[in-house]
Amino acid sequence: MSNRVLKILVPIISIILGLFVGAIVMWMSGYDAINGYIALWHGIFGSSYSIGETIRQISPYILAGLAVAFAFRTGLFNIGVEGQLIVGWFAAAYVGMAFELPAFIHLPLALLAAAAAGALWGLIPGILKATLRVHEVIVTIMMNYIALHTVNALITTVSDGSYKIDRIQKTASLRSEFLSNLTDFSTLHYGILIALLMVVVMWFILEKTRTGYELKAVGFNDHASQYAGMNVNKNIVLSMVIxxxxxxxxxxxxxxxxxxxxxxxxGFTGIGFDGIAVALLGANTPLGVIFGATLFGSLKYGANNMPNAAGVPVEIVSIVIALIIFFVASGYIIRVLLNRMNKKKEAK
Structure with missing residues (x-):
């Protein structure tokens, strides 16, 4: 069995096992698993509104998954995606609110501000890793808390003591009347197109550029890369910035x-932390991240329908998601079992 087939089979089997064990948990807790999953399905695909909200939920998961996957592909473990997402959220909201510009300038400027804020928050652990060899996991975890409390303080300052800042100008909005009307007035916006574009950008950087080759080489073996003449420290910082x-x-x-x-x-939004699971489920590949984000976004939104339609607590879906992550993390065992089954077939 080829390695490519295994990469596809392991997540699929993990999802099936997660759903199956989740059903057992529901039955043991006194809930009807079949009705629960039917309610989950209708919560995701039951109406055009639900589909619109599900797709909207997927957008930030794709980008969070890309952030984790990119760092991991270059040998780094970015646990600070949550904090980077929060500072990006504030930067985009502030630029969108504070300036009055034409839409063709305002929206790109707000997006660039968000990307720059996230990049700055990634730059700090990148520099510490490159210069002082401080482990990026420790620094990025701490940076999450700094981001949360710094942004809360900035919101209070910018809003003159209020708990939120004013709404963004229409010229900076990703909202779309066309998409909203198409999905029965859901909050679906053009962000999904930006997220998919970033999937292509990540693929292009890693697979079609010299920079991407160097980043992957440094992640695979930094000593060999340095011997080959690559600037290891520069690539570590660049990886965290991207x-x-x-x-x-x-x-x-x-x-x-x-x-x-x-x-x-x-508290934290949870999107950045879920991005770790999205990247893990997607095998840290751009295309895999789309499927991982689709699964997580669908489960997160569809779960809201389970308490009303089937009387199943939302927490049950969190258990199912945790089980899927557990089985994905146990992918080595699944690989071994699949290889053994394949060898037995070949022997027969």
Whole structure:
């Protein structure tokens, strides 16, 4: 069995196992698993409104997944996607609110501000990793908390003591009357197109450029890369900056599309942390991230229909998602079992 086939089979089997064990958990908890999954399905695909909201939910997950996957492909583990997304959210919301510009300037400027803020938040752990060899996992985790409280303080300052800043100008909005009317007045916006464009950008950088080749080489073996004449420190910093930019754009999806502003946060959004699971499920490939984000975005939004339609708590879906992640993380065992089954077939 080829490695490419295994990469496809392992996530599929993990999803099936996660749903199956999730059903067992529902039955053991006294809920009807069949009705629960039917309610989940209708919550995702039951109407054009649901489909629109599901696609809208997928957009930031794609960008968060790309941020994690890009760093991982270059040998780094970016746990700070959540913080980078939050500062990107604030930057996009502020630029969208504070300036009055033509739409063809205002919207790109707000998106660039979000990407720049996320990149800046990725730059700090990148520099610390490159110069002082401080592990990026520790720094990026701490940067999440700094981002959360810094943004809350900035919101209070910018809004003169309010808990949220004013709504963005229409010229900076990703909202679309066409998409909204098409999906029965959902909050679907053009952010999904930007997210898919970034998938192509990541693929192009990693597979079609010299920079991408160097980034992957440094991630694979930094000593060999240095011996070959590559600037290892520069590539470490660049990797974290690009990863942070993807995450910052994920925040822009919320600022310019879904909510149209930013409010003080009592805790993390969770999107950045879910991005780790999205990247893991997508095998850290651009195309895989789309499928991983589609699964997570669908489960997250569809879960809202389960309490009303089937009486199943939303927490059950969190258990199902956790089980899927568990089985994906246990992919090595699934690979071994698939290889053994394949060898037995060949022997017969």
């Amino acid at each position: 990863s942070g930019a993807f995450a910052g754009l994920g925040g822009a999806m919320e600022a310019l599309g879904t909510f149209g502003n930013i409010s003080k946060m009592g």
